[in-house]
Amino acid sequence: MSSISKPHDALFKRSLQHKQIMVDWLVHHLPKETLALIDTATLVMTPNEYVPKWPDTLYSDIVYSCKIGGKPGYIYLAAEHQSSDDEMMAFRILCYVVELMNNHLKQGHKKLPIVLPLVLYHGEKSPYPYSTKIWDCFENPELAKAIALKPFQLIDLTVMSDEEINQHGLASVMEILFKHYRQRQSPFSWLGALLSKGKMTTIYTQVSPDYFKDVLRYFIEICGKANETGTDELDKALALWVQSVPEQAQEDIMTFAQQLEKRGEERGKQQGMQQGMQQGMQQGMQQGMQQGRQERNVEIAKQLLASNVDRSVIKMSTGLSDEELDMLLH
Structure with missing residues (x-):
C-alpha cells in the first residue's frame, strides 16, 4: 500500500463529506440552541468552484450549504493539523468567513448568509493554547472590544x-x-x-x-x-x-x-464646428436625395415619351414641366 499524501487532510475530508458523519459531528459539537436553527435535511456539500481559494494550505476546508433559521447559510469546517499553533487563528477564520460571504454575493444573492465556522484541532499542545475570540487578536483586547468591529460611523x-x-x-x-x-x-x-x-x-x-x-x-x-x-x-x-x-x-x-x-470659448468653437459639420452633412444628404429623385424622374419621363404617353400624364407622374420635357426631346 502506497503512503497517503497529507493523511490528516484526506481523513478529515473523507469523513465529513459523508452526511451521516457530518450530522453526528454537528449534534455533538454545536450548542443545542444553534443546532435547532439548522435544517440538517438541507445539508449539501458545496462544490469546489463555489468555495473560496484560501491563500494558504494550513487548513483542510469543507463547506456545507444549508438552511439556517430558514435562510441560506453555510457551515465552514476547518482542521488544524500543525504542531505549531496559530495565535491569529480567530482572525484568519474571520477572513475566511468574510470571503465565503463575498463569494455568496458573487453568485447573485442580495443578502449575506450566516456562516458557522468549526475548527478541529489535534496539535501537540493541549489544550489549544490560544483564544478563539477575535478581540484577543488585537494589541489591546479591551479597547478593541469597546470600539472595534462596531457599526460604521456615518456622517450624513x-x-x-x-x-x-x-x-x-x-x-x-x-x-x-x-x-x-x-x-x-x-x-x-x-x-x-x-x-x-x-x-x-x-x-x-x-x-x-x-x-x-x-x-x-x-x-x-x-x-x-x-x-x-x-x-x-x-x-x-x-x-x-x-x-x-x-x-x-x-x-x-x-x-x-x-x-x-x-x-x-474653445468648447464653444468645437461645438460650433460639430454643429456646422452636422448641418453640412444633413444638407448634403438632402441635396443628394433631391438630385437622385430628379435624375430618376428624368429617366422615367424619357421612357414614357418614347412610348408616346400623353404629356399631361408624364407631367403628373414625374413633376417635370413642359420646358423640361421639351429639352428631353432635343
Missing part, C-alpha cells in the same frame, strides 16, 4: 444644517461643497456658509495654496455644472470669493476664471 450631510456643518472647522469647506453641489434651486445661496469665518484665508495661508485651488476648481467645475448656473451667476459667486481671501489668492481666482473662460 443630507440631514445636517449649514450652521451645524459650519462648526466643523476647516473640514466644513469640503462638507458644504459636497452637501450642496447638486442643488438646482437658488444656486449658491449656501455660499455664505462656505466663505464665512475666514476659512478660505486660513486654507490658503496655513493649509496650502494648492488645496485652495482644488477647492476652487471643485466649486467652479462641479458645483457650477451641477447647478446649471449661468455665467453671470458664476461671476457673482466668484466676486464673493475674491472679497473673502487675501490679495495673492485673489490673483489665483482671476487666473483660474480666465483659464475657465478660455476653455469655455
